[in-house]
Amino acid sequence: MLESWGARVTSATSATALAAVSNGQQPDLLIIDYxxxxxVTGIEVLHELRQQPGLHDLAAIVISADPDEVLREQAIAGQAGFMPKPLKPAALRRLLKRYLK
Structure with missing residues (x-):
């Protein structure tokens, strides 16, 4: 979906792979599963990534199929957006616009 909107997407299937993929790159936005x-939670990985030089202000959206309000609160407390799965394109676009000013 993101690529069809013109975004360049780099993906990783684990926290370890994400650390390797992000090494040396400065993404505009991270979309990470909780x-x-x-x-390990996506919020923990986000916190670790933000410790790296140049990534302190990394914009992020945490996604989860778990509708627990606590997850949303944790994402917001970690200064990230939150979106429940399944992702809805219109809602995702709104979040992207908010975080990619």
Whole structure:
């Protein structure tokens, strides 16, 4: 979906792969699932990424199929957007516009 909107997408399937993929890159936005491998959360990975030089202000959207309001609150507390799955294109576009000023 993002590529059809003209975005360049780099993907990773685990927290370890994300760290490797992001090394040296400065993405405009990170969309990350809340539930990752090895009981690591997307919010924890986001926090680690933001410790890297040049990524302190990394814009992020946390996604999850779990509709728990606590997850939304954690994302917001971590200064990230939150979007439930399944992703709705119109809602995703609105969040992208907000975070990619």
């Amino acid at each position: 539930h990752l491998d090895n009981n």
